[in-house]
Amino acid sequence: MNTNGLEFWGAVIAMAVITYLTRALPFMLSERSRLLRRLSREGSALSALGPSLLAGIAAAVIVPDLLGAADDAARIAPYVGGLAVTGVAARLVSNTGVAVLLGMGGYGILLALAA
Amino acid sequence: MSALETPPDAARAPSGSARIDGLKSCLPVMIGYFPVAVTFGIAGVAAGLTPLQVVLISVLVYAGASQFLLLASIKAGTPWLWVVALCSLLNARHLLYGPLLSRFLPAALRDRLKVAFLLTDEVFATAFNRLQAVEPGRRQGWMIALGLGAWLTWIAGTAVGVYAGDGLEKHYPMLSQVMRFALPALFMALVCQSARRGMGWPILAAVGGAGLIAALGYTSLAILAGAVIGCAAYRMGRPA
Numbered sequence: 001m002n003t004n005g006l007e008f009w010g011a012v013i014a015m016a017v018i019t020y021l022t023r024a025l026p027f028m029l030s031e032r033s034r035l036l037r038r039l040s041r042e043g044s045a046l047s048a049l050g051p052s053l054l055a056g057i058a059a060a061v062i063v064p065d066l067l068g069a070a071d072d073a074a075r076i077a078p079y080v081g082g083l084a085v086t087g088v089a090a091r092l093v094s095n096t097g098v099a100v101l102l103g104m105g106g107y108g109i110l111l112a113l114a115a
Numbered sequence: 116m117s118a119l120e121t122p123p124d125a126a127r128a129p130s131g132s133a134r135i136d137g138l139k140s141c142l143p144v145m146i147g148y149f150p151v152a153v154t155f156g157i158a159g160v161a162a163g164l165t166p167l168q169v170v171l172i173s174v175l176v177y178a179g180a181s182q183f184l185l186l187a188s189i190k191a192g193t194p195w196l197w198v199v200a201l202c203s204l205l206n207a208r209h210l211l212y213g214p215l216l217s218r219f220l221p222a223a224l225r226d227r228l229k230v231a232f233l234l235t236d237e238v239f240a241t242a243f244n245r246l247q248a249v250e251p252g253r254r255q256g257w258m259i260a261l262g263l264g265a266w267l268t269w270i271a272g273t274a275v276g277v278y279a280g281d282g283l284e285k286h287y288p289m290l291s292q293v294m295r296f297a298l299p300a301l302f303m304a305l306v307c308q309s310a311r312r313g314m315g316w317p318i319l320a321a322v323g324g325a326g327l328i329a330a331l332g333y334t335s336l337a338i339l340a341g342a343v344i345g346c347a348a349y350r351m352g353r354p355a
Contacts, residue, residue, distance in 0.1 A: 003168070010195065011195035015199060019176055022203075022207065022210050024231035026211075027217065048348075049207050049208065049342060049346055050207065051317065051321075052343075054309055056321055056322075056341020057180055057302055058299070062299045063325075063330050063337075065299060067330060079296070082300065083299065083300070087303055090308050094240065095240075096236065097147010099308075101146060103304065104293050104297055104300055108293040112289070
């Protein structure tokens with residue numbers, strides 16, 4: 001993707017509009033709307049889409065990092081340890097930000113120990 | 116704890132003005148957003164964007180996962196139509212937030228549309244847990260304060276990453292390394308928190324399938340494959 005041309009700004013504006021629409025459209029529907037009920041129904045296919053996408057992105061972000069550090073124990077051990085701390089923290093506290101901070105703290109400590 | 120559960124203190128009505136209470140509730144979100152936004156700022160400049168471009172992306176798009184997807188796509192040379200399509204898929208989960216929050220928010224559509232722009236994953240989770248404890252007449256102010264606090268923190272963090280990221284790298288290399296870990300940590304946390312009952316197997320299948328494809332070097336395809344595999348596993352796991 002060329003970052004200097006109209007193509008780039010077109011993509012950014014399209015992403016902004018799509019992001020806003022996904023957040024705003026449900027508010028425009030009537031509370032009795034069948035679509036709304038389907039979307040909010042536990043067990044609908046869409047309820048698996050969000051978590052599955054997040055899992056796909058997580059794999060796409062984490063796996064290349066792991067492969068890049070595979071030969072260096074001093075890099076991979078803190079990385080895996082930091083992910084484990086984040087995972088446990090995320091299950092124990094409801095706030096994602098706090099879980100991220102705890103994970104980063106764990107990663108930092110393990111990194112300092114491995115240095 | 117799942118975002119769909121109500122904590123025991125939810126029944127207590129917050130004191131003070133609605134906006135101050137909204138900002139107080141926003142504090143953990145702000146603490147979590149700042150390092151991720153700084154990382155986005157640093158990564159954006161590293162991807163070859165100008166400082167203005169990076170900051171404007173945070174102002175306009177305001178969706179962490181989509182913004183990082185944009186950077187990854189620039190790096191990988193992914194066509195922009197693909198990027199927009201992936202962004203749409205990525206944001207499909209937001210469609211669930213409105214229906215779940217609707218019953219707590221004021222009925223006026225104009226007020227709801229203002230809130231919608233600020234409705235990220237973390238803002239939704241915080242609002243869903245606490246909004247019912249706020250008096251109905253004060254909910255709009257509370258919600259706007261919560262959302263604006265998170266949005267402005269995201270923009271400020273991006274600007275710090277853009278303009279001070281280089282200094283951070285030079286003077287505090289370990290801190291920079293730790294900050295770069297914010298992105299994998301964010302997705303790890305979001306995945307773990309989305310693994311509510313019945314979703315464990317689909318998530319494991321999605322991670323496994325996407326991980327395999329990402330290991331082969333096809334990261335954009337890995338995201339889509341993860342979505343498809345996860346949904347298929349979910350359908351297969353449901354009783355007929």
